[in-house]
Amino acid sequence: MIRIENISKQLSHRILFIEASAALNRGEKVGLVGPNGAGKTTVFRMITGEEQPDEGQVSVDKGVTIGYFNQDVGEMEGRSAVAEVMNGAGPVSVVAAELHALETAMVDPERMDEMDEIIERYGEVQARYEELDGYALDGRAREVLAGLSFTEEMMDGDVGALSGGWKMRVALARILLMRPDVMLLDEPSNHLDLESLIWLEAFLKTYEGALLMTSHDREFMNRIVNKIIEIDSGSLNSYSGDYTFYEGQRALNEKHQLAQFERQQAMLAKEIKFIERFKARASHASQVQSRVKKLDKIERVEPPKRRQAVSFDFLPAPRSGEDVIVIKKVHKKYGSRTIYEDLDFTVRRKERWCIMGINGAGKSTLLKLVTGSTNPDLGTVALGASVKMGYFAQHAMDVLDGESTVLEMLENQFPRAGQPPLRALAGCFGFSGDDVEKRCRVLSGGEKARLVMAIMLFDPPNLLVLDEPTNHLDLDTKEMLIKALSEYEGTMLFVSHDRHFLGALSNRVLELTPDGIHQYGGGYTEYVERTGQEAPGLRS
Known part of the structure; x- marks a missing residue:
């Protein structure tokens, strides 16, 4: 269906591809992998024709339809989320908009004198809408949005009022509803909660077209793809199998x-x-x-290229008391919405609690109560003796000083440390050589996350509170973080939608549900075995 033949491509002074070739065949589900900056998005853009290779060609079979989802969703406003999703399905969305406008006009008392013409036009438009299978399409659009965790209110409200993360879900839903011959999905698992992720997984498994996708979620990738295309030093290497098979084969x-x-x-x-x-x-x-x-x-054999991997090294943290966090009789409301009522929860030394719950269940609120970012309405939240806390929050990346360099940020945080240990720290977190001179405003999301972690872990805490710590990390960096946290001897309380991260690091589960709060001994893997579900929102 799609052939990439002997392409070469250079962006400014950086060579991305040298005579690289690959193919996407009918029915294949392919994971596109490679380090950040290797050229994954460039591959998508060359397939859609937004960019051209310098040499070679990218060809798409005649008549093949392509749906492309990327992180740049553009402007969205003035329509409902349902209408925006249906807009991807072509002419039916225009007809739907006129039908909606006519329905509004029919109940407008100021337009009574036009009512005959409005009703006549409504009949014509309704017939055209039925002809285009519009009513079924509306239902399918709502089904997709519900799968991505939209409420009915959000579906029918102005899409312009949604946050960036929810707009991304609208853009993704548009491609899923379109059901093209080929889907190109650039990080579709970003910004999704666990329930939405599992729904999307099921949807893509039953999708009959060809799929090419990137994802920093190895579990998600493993369950969907049957082939990997790896970008490695200008080449495109193909492996039959899932991501785990590819890792083993690459090592071999x-x-x-x-x-x-x-x-x-x-x-x-x-x-x-x-x-x-x-x-x-x-x-x-x-x-x-x-x-x-x-x-x-003699044709010289090249040595294998050493992949630059971030190495996280924890210094020993001071020992805390046995009771690390004690929450008693806590009540918390936001407006009329009750988040917690009479919450009792104790975390003991060396326990690693993952917090599970659907959107709005109070996962981040619990972390904020523990860190003192918010206060309970009633009850107490207390940290135990000798507890030294490190808190990784999504908003922490927004408060980095854009004009400071990586090294300056570290020097400002640790003025007495001296440059050599701070440069060594920066190197452990992937900032080697001139990278320490990069200004924070030009850092990618993953680089910002790594810098925040470096600051948090330089003087190691004995309690780590982590809110989605892997959101912006690539697969290799995430793997290194998991390895380091496995060896960390302190206590952890964290929220994550990454099942590999949850399974590798938790030894306790706190589940927040509308029916109440449940505690499970054993980690996420045991929780799945006991409940029969991978997320609370999927339980019947």
């Missing part, structure tokens, strides 16, 4: 390549030693010449 390939490289290096060293030893002897001249020619003709 690198191991074989290293063994081949080392064997060739040993052989070359032996040959060069012979040439050096006998080059001055006339009796060995022909043998020396023969070996020099042989070396010139």
Whole structure:
């Protein structure tokens, strides 16, 4: 359906692709992977024709329809979320808008003298709407939006009043409703809660078209894709299988390549030693010449490229008392909405609690109560003896000083530390060499998240409170964070929609539901086994 043939592409001074080739065939579900900046979005843009390769070509079979979702959703306002989603389905959305306007006109007392014409036009438009299967489309649009956690009120309200994250869901719903021959989805799992993520997973599994997607959620990727295309140093490498298979195969390939490289290096060293030893002897001249020619003709094996991985190293945290957080009889309301009523909850040393619950259940509110960012209406929230807390919140990235460099931010936070340890810290969190001179305003979301973590962990706390810590992290960085947190000896309280993160790090679950608050010993994996569901909002 789509063929990428011998493409080369350069962006300013950066070479993205060198004679790279790949294909997307009918029915394939493909994960596109590679480090940040490798050119994943450029691949999408070349397929849609928004960009052209410098050399080679990208061809799409005649008549193939393509739906492209990316993070840049553009302006949305003046229509309901349902109308905006249906807009992706073509002419029916225009007819739907006129039908809605005529319905409004029919109950407008100031337009009574036009009523005959309005009713006549309404009949014509309604017939056209039925012809285009509009009523079924409206129902399908609502079904998709409900799957992405929209309430009826949000569906019918002005899309312009929604936050950026919810507008992204509208843009995604538009592509899903369109059901094109090929879907290109650039990070569709961003900004989704766990319930929406699991619904989207089920939707994409039953989608019959071809799919090319990027995602920083390995569990999501594993359950959907049957092929991986990897961008690696200008090449496009294809692997049959899911993300876990690709990881294993890549490691195996690198191991074989290293063994081949080392064997060739040993052989070359032996040959060069012979040439050096006998080059001055006339009796060995022909043998020396023969070996020099042989070396010139040998195709050199390259060593495997070492992937730059962020390495998080925790210094030992001071020991806290046994009771780390004690919450007693807490009540909390926002307006008329009750979040907590008589909440009792205790966290003990070395426990790792993940907080589960649908949107609005009070997950972030609980973290804010613990960190003192908000106060209970009634009851008490107390930290135990010798507790030193580190809090990672989404808004923390917004308060970085845009004009300061990475190094200046660290120096401002730790004026007595001196440059060498701060540069070493920056290096651990992926800011090596000149990267420490980058101003905060030009950092990507992932870089900002890493900088906030570096500041939080330099002088290590013994209680970590984390609100969606992996949202902006790529797969490799997320893996390193999980590895480091696995070795962390303090106490953790966290919210995440990443099932791999939840399963790897939790040993307790606090579930917030409309029926009440439930505590589970054992981590997320045990919670799924006991409840039969991966998220509270999916329970019957």
